[in-house]
Amino acid sequence: MINLIFYFFAFLAIAAALYAVSTKQIIRSVFAMFACFFAISGLLVFAQSDFIAIAHLMIYVGGILVVMVFGIMLSQKASLSNVVLQKKSISLHQYLALLACVALFVILMYFFYLYGPNTPIHYVGSDIEIIGIALLTKYLLPFELVSLLLLAAFIFTAMVTRKNKNL
Amino acid sequence: MAFYFISIVLLGFIAVYALMAVWAERKISAWIQDRVGPVVTGKYGLLQTFADIFKMLQKEDITPTLADKKLFLAAPILVFTAVFMGFATIPFSPTYISSSINIGIFYLLAIVSIEVLGILMAGWASNNKYALLGSIRSIAQIISYEIPAALAILSVIMLFQTLNLQEICMQQGILSKQKIYFFGFWEVSKIGGVFAWTIFQAPHLLIAFIIYFIASLAECNRTPFDIPEAESELVAGFHVEYTGFKFGALFLAEYAMMFLVSMIAAVLFFGGWNTPLPNLASFALADYTTGTYWGIVWILLKALSLVLLQVWIRWTFPRYRMDQLMTLCWKVLIPLSFVLVLFSGIWKLFILN
Numbered sequence: 051m052i053n054l055i056f057y058f059f060a061f062l063a064i065a066a067a068l069y070a071v072s073t074k075q076i077i078r079s080v081f082a083m084f085a086c087f088f089a090i091s092g093l094l095v096f097a098q099s100d101f102i103a104i105a106h107l108m109i110y111v112g113g114i115l116v117v118m119v120f121g122i123m124l125s126q127k128a129s130l131s132n133v134v135l136q137k138k139s140i141s142l143h144q145y146l147a148l149l150a151c152v153a154l155f156v157i158l159m160y161f162f163y164l165y166g167p168n169t170p171i172h173y174v175g176s177d178i179e180i181i182g183i184a185l186l187t188k189y190l191l192p193f194e195l196v197s198l199l200l201l202a203a204f205i206f207t208a209m210v211t212r213k214n215k216n217l
Numbered sequence: 218m219a220f221y222f223i224s225i226v227l228l229g230f231i232a233v234y235a236l237m238a239v240w241a242e243r244k245i246s247a248w249i250q251d252r253v254g255p256v257v258t259g260k261y262g263l264l265q266t267f268a269d270i271f272k273m274l275q276k277e278d279i280t281p282t283l284a285d286k287k288l289f290l291a292a293p294i295l296v297f298t299a300v301f302m303g304f305a306t307i308p309f310s311p312t313y314i315s316s317s318i319n320i321g322i323f324y325l326l327a328i329v330s331i332e333v334l335g336i337l338m339a340g341w342a343s344n345n346k347y348a349l350l351g352s353i354r355s356i357a358q359i360i361s362y363e364i365p366a367a368l369a370i371l372s373v374i375m376l377f378q379t380l381n382l383q384e385i386c387m388q389q390g391i392l393s394k395q396k397i398y399f400f401g402f403w404e405v406s407k408i409g410g411v412f413a414w415t416i417f418q419a420p421h422l423l424i425a426f427i428i429y430f431i432a433s434l435a436e437c438n439r440t441p442f443d444i445p446e447a448e449s450e451l452v453a454g455f456h457v458e459y460t461g462f463k464f465g466a467l468f469l470a471e472y473a474m475m476f477l478v479s480m481i482a483a484v485l486f487f488g489g490w491n492t493p494l495p496n497l498a499s500f501a502l503a504d505y506t507t508g509t510y511w512g513i514v515w516i517l518l519k520a521l522s523l524v525l526l527q528v529w530i531r532w533t534f535p536r537y538r539m540d541q542l543m544t545l546c547w548k549v550l551i552p553l554s555f556v557l558v559l560f561s562g563i564w565k566l567f568i569l570n
Contacts, residue, residue, distance in 0.1 A: 077341055081288060084334055101320050104327045112330025112363075116356060119337055123353065177319060178380055 056096055063089035080118055087111055101178055227304055227315075235472035236266040238524060245525070246532045270465060278461040281344060288342035293459065293466040296335035300473045303328045307480050308383040310490050310512025311392060321382040322374065325481060326367055329436060332474070333359050336445075336455050339467070343458035351454030354539065355445035359436050361546045366432035368554035369425040372561040373415055373485050376422075376569070382484050389413050390491030391503050401568040409503035410495025414488040419568075421560045426486040428554050430523075433478035435542070437471065440531040444539060479523035483516055490516045 066085035073079045087110040094103035185193050240255065240263060247254030255262030280286055306321035308314040318324065333356050340352020377385050387393055391409035399405045400420060405412040416423045435442040438454075446454030456467045483489060490512030494502035506515075537545070 075285075078285070078288070081291075081334075081338060088331075100318060101323070104320055104324050108323075108327040108330060111334060112327065112360070116330070116333060116337070116360060119334075119341075120353075120356075123341075123349070178323075 056093070059089045059092040059096070062086075063093065076122055077119070080115060080122065083118075084111060084115055087115070101181055228301065231301070231304070231473050231476065232469065234476060235469045236270060238472045238475070238528075239266045239269075239468075241525075242528045242531075245528050249529075249532045273465045274462055276461040278463065279458075281458050283344045284458065285342040285344065288338050289458075290463070292335050292339035292342055293463045293470070295338060296332055297466045297470040297473070299328055299331040299335055300470045300477060302331075303477045304480075306382055307477075307484065308386050308489060309516060310509045311387075311507070312509045313513075314383045317381060317383050319379070319381045322370060322380050322385075322481075322485075325477075326363070326370070329359070329363065332470075339459070340455040343455070345458050347451045347453075348455050348457050351445045351451045351457070354451075355438055355455060358438070358442060358445065358542060361543065362432040362435035362442075362550075365428050365546060365550035365554045366436065368551070368558055369429040369432070370481075370485060372425045372554070372557040373422060375558065375561040376415075376419060376565055382489070385415075386484055386489030386491065389415055389418075389488040391496070391507060392491075398569065401564070405495075408495045408497075409491065409507075411488075411493045412495055413491065414493075415486045419561070419564050421557050421564070422486065424553070425557050426482065428550050428557070429482060429486070430526075431545075431550065433482065434527060434530065435546075437474050437478060437527070439475065439527055441534040441537050442542060443531075443536055444542065475524055475527055476520060479520040479527070480516070482523055483519035487519050488515075489519075 063086050066082045066089060070079040070082035070086060073082065087106065091103040091106045094100070094106060243265070244254045244262070246252075255265035258264040258268050280289055303325050305315045306318060306324055308317075336355050336359075337352050340348045340350075340355075343349070374380060374385075377388050379385060379388075388395055388397065390413050391407065393406055393413070395406075396404055397406045397413045397418065399412045399417055401418075403412075411417070416426055434440075438445045445451075446456070451457070456464060459467055492503050492506040492511060492515055494506050496503045
């Protein structure tokens with residue numbers, strides 16, 4: 051039963067990801083990405099990191115996907131109808147993207163080869179207390195840097211969207 | 218096996234509750250507006266919504282020609298599933314909770330964001346300008362009001378130091394392992410009852426409840442924040458193209474969502490399954506009225522009273538304008554809830570220690 055659910059999520063993640071890059075309708079690919087993110091957060095639960103799973107759901111589905119959908123909806127009218135994605139000859143930046151994907155895949159496979167499927171997981175518990183204490187002691191500097199970055203993004207957005215530049 | 222049984226009972230309960238809530242809403246609105254409401258079908262019109270739902274099931278299930286058919290079908294399923302998933306972490310009694318995970322309330326906040334996507338999907342797939350406008354409004358409203366709601370919840374959680382809803386309930390009554398203080402000066406761990414509820418554990422938490430309640434009204438698209446489905450402007454908002462059973466599912470999801478946010482409010486602010494009756498000297502009322510079955514009764518009573526409050530507000534207040542809605546959220550509720558979070562930290566550090 052558990053195995054079945056795991057393989058269902060794995061299949062859903064791969065199928066949805068493939069559909070997201072192959073479909074010609076942008077809005078459908080966004081919703082396929084939702085299915086993909088959802089399946090990945092299901093897989094994260096299997097990896098015994100349920101906090102990360104929920105955070106993944108919250109950030110990607112509640113934040114990034116909604117912003118993407120808004121971007122598509124508020125862009126030009128042409129993109130509201132079925133947009134035919136360009137299928138010309140492959141240009142340089144597409145080769146670069148392919149290179150990046152292959153590199154990422156190689157790195158992932160390298161670590162998979164290094165540690166193997168039978169390496170026992172060093173489980174310290176997904177308790178939020180552990181995560182909270184780790185964030186505010188060991189990883190305090192990166193945590194604060196990220197929050198500074200987010201604050202800068204906030205201020206920048208407020209500056210860009212302000213109508214009256216003199217205020 | 219028991220797990221599946223309880224899930225099915227819960228689904229049935231929510232379906233029946235939604236039907237009865239529609240009937241109650243019509244009766245209460247009639248009462249407020251000095252009308253009679255449904256009277257013909259059954260005693261006091263009790264069977265009115267059952268008749269309505271049977272009518273809805275028999276209706277032709279129309280999909281607009283230009284709609285995106287797959288998404289049009291998927292949207293009501295997604296919305297309803299998302300709302301129903303939320304009930305998984307709600308404790309119903311000291312002994313029964315479907316899933317006692319240590320990230321309960323965080324999970325609930327994430328679930329609401331899935332519902333947002335379902336509404337967007339419904340609005341988009343209908344290929345109707347009113348539906349699209351309604352869903353855009355709905356999302357702008359929900360993702361704005363998530364922030365004050367989350368901060369109000371955070372100010373409660375900072376006092377309890379846990380995200381597990383069952384433990385939050387435990388810390389509001391006589392079963393608590395920690396000491397509970399009524400407004401920080403009177404120890405009520407053994408007295409329990411109404412004095413041990415969250416809203417009486419610190420003076421600012423009543424304000425936190427009010428903020429959470431306003432935000433939850435907005436998240437359910439209820440009046441005074443029902444601009445996503447404003448009848449006079451947008452026909453019916455994001456579900457304007459839906460008919461038959463799909464409309465029924467969306468409708469059910471709206472009432473289930475009202476119930477879900479009321480359950481969360483009951484757990485976080487009103488003691489969850491804890492009894493309101495305190496132990497008075499030899500009258501150990503709290504000891505008598507705490508238990509599995511009492512717990513279910515108390516939490517359902519609390520949640521249904523909050524649903525009643527939502528209905529009451531709907532028929533009392535006029536609708537907000539979009540800019541008023543955003544002003545209230547970003548300029549009033551969010552700064553206020555930040556102050557509450559700060560105050561919670563101070564209270565935890567200096568008063569309770």
